[in-house]
Amino acid sequence: ADDNADMRAYLTRLLSTNYNVVTAGNGREALESILTTAPDIILTDVMMPQMDGFELVQHLKANPQTRNIPVILLSARAGEEATVEGLATGADDYLTKPFSAKELLSRINSNLKIAESQNNSVRQVYNLFMSAPVAIAVLAGEDLRFEMANEKYLELAGKTSVIGKTVEEAFPELEGKGIRELLAGVYRDSIPFYGNEFEFDLVRGNKTEHLYVNFTYSPLKDTEDVTTGVMVIAMDVTDMVLARREMEQAVAERTRELTIANIELKQSEERYHRMVDEVEDYAIILLDKNGIVQNWNKGAEKIKGYKDDEIIGKSFETFYLEEDLRKGVPRQLIEEARLHGKASREGWRVKKGGATFWGSILMTALHDEAGDVIGFSKVTRDLTDRKIAEDKLLEYSNSLEEQNRELEQFAYAASHDMKEPLRKILFFGSSLQDRITGTVDAKSE
Incomplete structure (x- = not known):
């Protein structure tokens, strides 16, 4: 774009060998042409009627469709200050008139390569953006119009297209939900906003659905660190929220x-x-796997004489006679219960103070869920009275047996000593009977 016809003709002759050249006499005419057909690179004079080069650059860089087209300013103003001013408007390069054809071609070639590299990067980012597994959209400008939206976003929104629309236009059902205010705040303050399980009703297709969405609103900035839009990243977590609830x-x-x-x-x-x-008739005790007393009931106190604070934490071997301890009776009882699940014994046991009692003991192994022994229950009953009665009965039985043996001996002796007199008595008795019956001869008589 240049208002000087000779300059336009010169540039056309210089560039038409390698490029298709379109010319314009002022900035406004150039802008209309560019919006109709986007070029690969733009050369523009600074001083032009209707719209100068600076204003043209500002329009181009403000438009998402043209902001990435490289622009070279051609100006008669020389010096560092003029160059800085030109680049500050957003131009990609600044060339002072007059310039050589070689320098211009070199600048054009360099800017095209840079633009191509940037475009490749942009395409890669765009492809990544469009194929992202989460919903992503970009809203540009102060009015926050949708500039891009990937398939996941359209799927989440239940729309076929939102490009060019504001949030209010794309989602009228969200009016009054604070969405517009949140986006405007991110754009204004350049501070991200994170929404967690945001709950709202959204029209998707022909029906209204109740959704829960996690989202992030992040400010997008240009090279001058000026916010130009807001990027939205969203994820539908409705199923997760409902499943969690x-x-x-x-x-x-x-x-x-x-x-x-x-x-x-x-x-x-x-x-x-x-x-x-x-329970007072039974001593019910819990032992750990090593035989240490863990609890103590009234029956144990009554039978064994110890109070709980005197015996808890001590070994159950305390209740055994020295002779049984030497024989390893307590350990044998534990091992038998460990191997077979339970063990029982009867025997003399020791009370507090040294007195003894006859105890009947049943020890049962206790197991955890893995089947490992974690302790033992031990139930003891005082059967001293029964033991004494049994001993007396045994003593009486033994006495009777002794008396029976003595009686048998007496009977044997008496039987032996009485045999001869009895034979004589039987003989005389028989003789008397025969005499009475007359069967005795004279000699016998």
Whole structure:
């Protein structure tokens, strides 16, 4: 673009060998042509009627469709200040008139290569953007119009296209939900906003759906660190939220059931412990796997004489006679219970103070879920009275046996000593009978 016809003709002759050249006499005419057919590079004079080169550059860089086209300013103003001013408008290069054809061609070639490299990068980013597994959209300008939206975003939005529309135009159902205000705040303050499980109703297709969405609004800035738009990254987490809430409800219900069960179990345990504690005829003791006393009930105190603070933490070997300890009876009892699940014994045991009692012991192994022995229950009953009665009965039985043996001996002796007199008595008795009956001869008579 140049208002000087000779310059336009010169540039056309110089460049037409390698490029298709389109000329314009002022900035406005150039802008209209560029918006109709986007060129690969733009050469423009600075001083032109209707719209100068600076204003043209500003329009081009503000438009997302033309902002990436390289622009070279051609100006008669020389010096560092003029160059800086030209580049500050957004131009990619600045060339002072007069210039050589070689220098101009070199500048054009360099800017085209840079633009091509940038375009390749932009295409890669665009392809990555469009194929991203999450919903992404870009809203540009203060009015926040959709500039890009990938397939995932359109799928989430339930739309076929949103490009060129504002948020209000694309999503009228979200009016009053604060979305526009959030986006405007990010654009204005250049501070990202993170939304977690944002809940709203969205029209998708022909029906309204209740959704939960996680999203991020991030400011987009140009090379001058000026915010030019907002990038939206969103993820539909409706299924996850509903599944979690269903799980939370199930967990809450299960927790309630377990709480009730625990209360009932606690009450049952309390009743059990109360029952065990109140039992006085049996010593019910819990031992760890090494035989150390862990609890103590009233029956144990009554039978063995110890209070709980005197015996808990000590070995159950305390209740055995020295002779049994030398024989290893307590260890044998534990090993038998460990191997076979239970073991039973009867024998004399030691009370507090050294007194003894006859105890009947049943030891049962306790296991964890893995089947490993974690301790033992030991139930002891004082059968001293029964033992004394049995011993007396045995003593009486032995006495009777001794008396029976003496009687048998007497009977044997008496039987032997009485045989001869009895024979004589029998003989005389028989003789008398024969005489009476007349069967005795004279000699016998």
